[in-house]
Structures are given as C-alpha cells and as structure tokens.
Amino acid sequence: MSVNNKEKAKSAANKPAIMGEDVDLTKFTREAAPLKYQTDPSKLSVATKKKMLEAGVMLDNPDQRTGTFIQIDNTPVHSSVKQEGVEVMPVSQAIQKYDWLGDYYWKAVNVDTDKYTASVELGQNDGYFIRTTPGTKTDFPVQACLYLSKAKLAQNVHNIIIAEENSELHIITGCTTALGNEPGMHLGVSEFYIKKGAKITFTMIHGWNPEFAVRPRTAAIIEDNGLFLSNYVLMKPVKTIQMNPIARCNGENATARFNSVLVSTPGSNMDVGSRVYLNGKGSRTEIISRAITTGGYITARGYIEGNAPEVKGHLECRGLLLENKGAIHAIPELKGTLPGIDLYHEAAVGKIAEEEVEYLMARGLTREEATATIVRGFLRVDIEGLPQMLNEELKRAIKDSEKDLM
Amino acid sequence: MLEITDLKVAIEGKEILHGVNLSIKSGETSVLFGPNGSGKTTLLMTIMGFPRYRVTGGSISYQGKDVTHATLDERARLGIGISFQRPPVVRGVKTRDMVLASLKDKNQTEMVNSLAGKTDLLDFLDRDINHGFSGGEIKRSELMQLLAQQPEMVLLDEPESGVDLENISLIGRLINELLQKSSPMHGRNSMGLIITHTGHILEYVNARNGYIMLDGIISCQGDPREILNEIKARGYEQCAKCTFRSAQNVC
Numbered sequence: 244m245s246v247n248n249k250e251k252a253k254s255a256a257n258k259p260a261i262m263g264e265d266v267d268l269t270k271f272t273r274e275a276a277p278l279k280y281q282t283d284p285s286k287l288s289v290a291t292k293k294k295m296l297e298a299g300v301m302l303d304n305p306d307q308r309t310g311t312f313i314q315i316d317n318t319p320v321h322s323s324v325k326q327e328g329v330e331v332m333p334v335s336q337a338i339q340k341y342d343w344l345g346d347y348y349w350k351a352v353n354v355d356t357d358k359y360t361a362s363v364e365l366g367q368n369d370g371y372f373i374r375t376t377p378g379t380k381t382d383f384p385v386q387a388c389l390y391l392s393k394a395k396l397a398q399n400v401h402n403i404i405i406a407e408e409n410s411e412l413h414i415i416t417g418c419t420t421a422l423g424n425e426p427g428m429h430l431g432v433s434e435f436y437i438k439k440g441a442k443i444t445f446t447m448i449h450g451w452n453p454e455f456a457v458r459p460r461t462a463a464i465i466e467d468n469g470l471f472l473s474n475y476v477l478m479k480p481v482k483t484i485q486m487n488p489i490a491r492c493n494g495e496n497a498t499a500r501f502n503s504v505l506v507s508t509p510g511s512n513m514d515v516g517s518r519v520y521l522n523g524k525g526s527r528t529e530i531i532s533r534a535i536t537t538g539g540y541i542t543a544r545g546y547i548e549g550n551a552p553e554v555k556g557h558l559e560c561r562g563l564l565l566e567n568k569g570a571i572h573a574i575p576e577l578k579g580t581l582p583g584i585d586l587y588h589e590a591a592v593g594k595i596a597e598e599e600v601e602y603l604m605a606r607g608l609t610r611e612e613a614t615a616t617i618v619r620g621f622l623r624v625d626i627e628g629l630p631q632m633l634n635e636e637l638k639r640a641i642k643d644s645e646k647d648l649m
Numbered sequence: 650m651l652e653i654t655d656l657k658v659a660i661e662g663k664e665i666l667h668g669v670n671l672s673i674k675s676g677e678t679s680v681l682f683g684p685n686g687s688g689k690t691t692l693l694m695t696i697m698g699f700p701r702y703r704v705t706g707g708s709i710s711y712q713g714k715d716v717t718h719a720t721l722d723e724r725a726r727l728g729i730g731i732s733f734q735r736p737p738v739v740r741g742v743k744t745r746d747m748v749l750a751s752l753k754d755k756n757q758t759e760m761v762n763s764l765a766g767k768t769d770l771l772d773f774l775d776r777d778i779n780h781g782f783s784g785g786e787i788k789r790s791e792l793m794q795l796l797a798q799q800p801e802m803v804l805l806d807e808p809e810s811g812v813d814l815e816n817i818s819l820i821g822r823l824i825n826e827l828l829q830k831s832s833p834m835h836g837r838n839s840m841g842l843i844i845t846h847t848g849h850i851l852e853y854v855n856a857r858n859g860y861i862m863l864d865g866i867i868s869c870q871g872d873p874r875e876i877l878n879e880i881k882a883r884g885y886e887q888c889a890k891c892t893f894r895s896a897q898n899v900c
C-alpha cells in the first residue's frame with residue numbers, strides 16, 4: 244500500500260503488544276509454496292474438509308452458503324459467490340479492481356499497533372474481501388476459511404469487510420489447521436466497515452493446536468443505525484492467543500454486540516477481550532463472554548467507553564473453573580466521559596455451585612451428568628439477531644467440542 | 650415403607666435432630682407440623698440425602714433397604730423425590746431441561762409439554778430454571794418436575810406457602826395427582842411426607858397421620874386435622890404436652 248503505511252509498519256516491527264506474551268516472529272517463516280486454485284472446493288481432501296467443517300465451513304453442501312473463500316497457507320485457493328450484490332474475492336484481487344480500496348486499508352486498525360500488525364503490512368499474504376452493495380441482503384451466510392497446512396508458517400492475512408448502506412451481511416469464518424502438534428502462527432488483520440443502516444454478523448470459530456500462536460487484530464467502524472454482531476468460539480487447545488477486537492460505534496444509534504465462548508485446556512493461554520467505544524448519540528453495546536478452564540489460563544477482558552449522550556452498555560463476564568488448576572482472570576472495565584450514559588457490568592468467576600449440582604442429582608442425575616448439564620447450560624448460546632441457521636451451527640460447534648471437555 | 654429410627658442429624662457440627670422416629674407405610678401420606686426452626690426441613694433434606702445434613706446416629710430405611718448413607722442420586726433413583734423450598738437458579742439450564750432430566754421414562758419426552766400445560770408453565774419451558782420465578786411459579790415448577798419423576802416417596806416442604814388463593818387449588822390438585830400417580834391402583838405404593846404451616850393442604854390431600862416437630866424431636870402423633878385444631882387453639886407449646894403425644898417421645 245502507501246509508502247506511509249510501510250514506513251509506519253517498519254517503525255513498529257519490533258514493538259511488543261501491550262497485552263499477551265511476546266511471540267518471537269523470527270521462529271516462523273512467511274514463505275509457503277503457492278497452491279493450485281480449486282474451482283470446485285468439494286474436491287479438497289476429505290481430511291481437510293472435515294477440519295474445515297469443524298470450524299463451520301461446509302464445502303459439500305454449498306446451497307447453504309451465498310459465497311465461499313478459502314485460503315490455504317498463503318494462497319487463496321477458492322473464491323466464489325452466488326448472489327448479485329455480494330462480492331467475495333482475495334483482497335489482492337480487490338485492490339486491482341477498486342482503486343478506492345486504499346481508503347479502507349488500515350483505517351479501522353492502526354498499522355503500527357504492534358509488531359503483529361506491522362508484520363501483516365510488511366509480509367502480507369493475502370486475505371479476503373467481502374462486500375455487500377447498498378441494500379443487498381445475503382440470503383445465506385458467506386463462509387471464509389483461513390487454513391494453515393505448513394509447519395512453522397506465520398500466515399499473515401489482511402481482511403476487509405464492507406457492508407454498504409442498508410445492506411445485511413452474514414459471515415461465518417473458520418480458522419483452523421491441518422497440523423496436529425507442530426507450531427504455526429496466525430496473524431490476521433480484519434477491518435469491518437458498517438455503513439448507515441447496515442448490519443454485519445460475524446461468527447468465527449477457531450480450531451488450532453497446542454503449539455499454535457494466534458494474534459488477530461480486528462476493528463469495526465459502525466455508522467448511523469448500523470449493527471455489528473460478533474460471535475467467537477474457541478474451545479480447542481492453543482498455545483497462546485491474544486486478541487481484543489475493537490468496535491467504534493461512531494454513528495447515531497449504532498450497535499455492537501460481542502459474544503464469546505472460550506474453553507481453555509491445560510497448556511492453553513488465552514487473552515481475549517472486546518473493546519467498544521460508544522461515540523454516537525444513542526449507540527449501544529452488549530459484551531457477553533463465557534469462559535471455562537479445565538487447566539488453562541484465560542484472561543477475559545471487556546471494555547466499554549461511553550463518549551456520547553444516551554449511550555447504553557452492558558458487559559457480562561462469567562468464568563467457570565472445572566478443575567483445581569488453571570485460572571480465569573476477568574477484567575471488566577467501564578469508562579464514561581459525560582453524564583447521562585448508562586454502563587454496567589457483571590462478572591463472576593468460580594466453580595460450579597454445589598447447590599446446583601445437588602438440585603439436579605435430586606432428580607436422579609449422577610454427579611457427572613449433573614455437572615455436564617450445568618456446563619452445557621453455561622455454554623449455551625442463543626444469539627439474538629443471528630440467523631437461525633447460524634445459531635444452530637454455533638450450537639453444533641459448541642456441542643461437538645463439549646465432548647472433549649467432559 | 651419408610652422407617653426412620655432414632656435419627657440424629659448435625660449441620661456444620663451442630664446437632665439439629667436429636668433422635669427422630671417416624672414411619673410411613675406404603676400408600677400413606679403424613680403431614681409434619683412444627684414451629685420455625687424446629688427441624689422439619691432438616692428432616693426432609695436428610696431423608697433425601699443432602700450431604701450437608703450429616704447423620705450422626707440412627708438410620709433411615711426405605712423399602713426395606715438401609716439408605717442412611719446412600720447418595721442423593723441413588724435415593725432419587727430408588728424413588729424418593731423432593732420439592733425444594735428455595736431451589737437454586739441454574740443459568741443456561743432451561744426449565745425444559747430440568748423436566749427432561751427428571752423424567753422417569755426418558756423416552757417420554759412428549760410428556761414435557763403436557764406437564765407444562767397442566768402446571769400452567771408452558772411459557773416457562775425455555776426460560777432458565779427458577780430465574781425470576783415468583784414464589785408460586787417455583788412451587789408449580791417443582792411439582793412439574795416431580796410429576797415427571799414420579800417418585801414413590803414424595804417429600805414436600807411447605808408446598809402452599811406463599812401461594813395465592815387462586816393458585817392454591819391448582820397446587821392441591823397437582824399434589825393429589827402426584828400422590829395418586831403412584832398409588833396402589835396404578836400398581837405402586839405412594840407415600841407422602843408434607844410439611845405444612847397452614848394445614849390448607851389437608852383440604853386436598855388425604856393424610857393419615859400428623860406429627861409435630863419441636864426442637865428436633867417428634868413430639869406428637871395423631872390425626873392431622875385434630876392436631877391442626879389443637880395447634881390453632883392452643884399453640885405448639887401446649888400441644889407438646891397434649892394427648893396425642895407419641896409413645897416414643899415422652900416429654
């Protein structure tokens with residue numbers, strides 16, 4: 244992109260992130276062999292498709308999807324779209340097509356945020372561009388998969404997602420890997436632009452491995468009456484993940500909602516939060532997170548800042564410790580800069596209440612069954628504003644991972 | 650048959666029940682009166698097997714089996730069921746899940762809606778259990794779960810307290826059904842032990858025996874209506890000295 248961005252990136256190339264442990268980028272390579280384009284993604288190997296399906300990306304059943312983007316390592320191996328007014332393509336292709344795209348590059352996320360954003364600018368290996376034209380509503384979700392198959396690769400992607408005025412865009416994205424226990428790294432910048440009266444729902448399912456380092460950098464800008472709804476599920480092991488997506492509700496009555504479900508197994512270190520700036524009059528947010536540890540470490544952050552009249556924000560962080568190891572650190576924060584705002588939070592961290600277990604046991608469930616029922620309830624998501632189909636798929640993804648938990 | 654012999658129970662090291670004797674025959678329902686803090690709830694919770702209520706002496710036998718140290722869920726599966734006075738809210742666990750979990754026959758999932766209809770709780774099935782429920786809704790929800798569970802030994806802790814007059818007849822009918830569901834006519838032998846303050850429940854349930862609990866001891870035994878009249882006329886303390894005194898507990 245512009246020289247300016249490159250220079251800023253260079254100056255931040257060694258700048259550690261303000262949160263999360265430092266990842267030594269020199270231990271990873273950015274190089275990966277180019278891969279063949281797949282016109283028909285259902286021809287990908289059965290094993291690959293299975294992994295992708297676990298992360299919500301279905302390739303054998305394409306009528307359930309409006310569009311598909313698949314990137315393996317550094318190569319976008321497939322992109323297609325079936326609906327007029329919806330665009331899905333590699334970002335490298337979009338740059339050729341639209342000279343205005345530069346206006347959206349590094350406008351929501353700062354290029355010099357830290358060494359990870361810098362690395363994406365300096366070593367970008369593509370990413371996706373998804374856009375709905377004004378007034379278009381996707382019939383089915385668009386699916387995107389970022390897949391890593393080469394050991395020690397750091398996948399750098401830059402995604403741009405735009406919902407033009409009064410359009411509605413539903414996206415399900417799965418990030419996962421073929422690697423069983425070898426290290427890899429995912430660096431993903433995602434910039435969302437939600438124009439006046441538009442709506443984006445973004446459902447992201449991550450499935451990594453115990454040696455993976457993950458540093459997504461996400462931000463959304465929401466205009467008048469726009470809605471950004473983000474759902475995040477991470478229930479598989481990861482070595483380290485740190486992300487703190489930002490939503491700026493700049494427009495009047497703009498809304499941002501974040502839901503996340505985190506399960507941390509021994510050896511996993513997760514630092515996941517959401518930050519919302521309520522800058523537009525009457526803008527609103529709700530941040531809800533559920534965290535479970537069976538021995539891993541979770542930092543669950545939430546931050547809401549109210550900077551405009553009549554804004555409302557609610558932050559709810561609940562953590563459950565299932566074993567006598569691991570930890571959950573909930574950090575809910577609220578900041579108000581003027582009167583007449585309404586922000587509140589709830590946070591609770593603990594083990595399952597014995598009283599609740601006994602209640603279910605009195606109905607004849609064993610202790611194990613009672614515990615499992617309570618954990619399932621804790622993880623239950625029913626997300627308002629999400630299409631029924633995606634709600635079902637989210638539930639299925641959570642259910643599949645529950646098996647590993649009990 | 651439920652047989653309780655010289656039962657002593659401590660909570661957090663403090664003895665609350667000091668040697669309770671009580672037996673309920675198959676097919677019979679008994680009611681338990683007594684002032685606040687006398688140990689009625691403690692007795693029910695101990696019969697159900699809540700670990701917080703530690704048995705320090707005596708025994709509980711159920712259907713000829715010593716269950717004094719059986720776990721909560723073992724007792725539930727043997728056919729003992731309880732309605733909670735203040736059940737916990739379990740976030741994310743829906744009322745429907747609780748009814749499904751309680752079902753005696755796990756295949757009869759279609760029963761859930763009819764039970765909810767009967768208890769006037771259709772709108773509650775998809776709500777988190779007990780979350781924001783009123784007192785009366787909690788009572789009905791507890792009875793709905795018990796109707797699903799179909800226990801042979803039904804333990805009810807003040808089922809009518811806090812219920813308005815309109816709902817009390819519904820509660821009464823539900824309890825009656827619960828006790829009849831497992832009646833000898835249906836090939837089973839239901840038993841009930843019901844704690845009541847007001848005695849309203851006697852208008853709906855055919856109880857054979859009444860007992861008064863005073864300071865962790867069963868002090869009287871007799872016809873439940875006569876006991877209720879005595880309590881109303883003379884209060885619990887006088888009643889302790891009354892003619893219905895049980896043979897085992899001479900004051």
Ligand SMILES: Nc1ncnc2c1ncn2[C@@H]1O[C@H](COP(=O)(O)OP(=O)(O)O)[C@@H](O)[C@H]1O
Nearest residue numbers: 660661665683684685686687688689690691692
């Ligand atoms: N969890 C507890 N910890 C300590 N004392 C308790 C606890 N529960 C009940 N008690 C005591 O045990 C006694 C009997 O209580 P309870 O069985 O609830 O009486 P009732 O149901 O007859 O009103 C009371 O003195 C009460 O304070």
Ligand SMILES: [Mg+2]
Nearest residue numbers: 689690691806
């Ligand atoms: Mg009581």
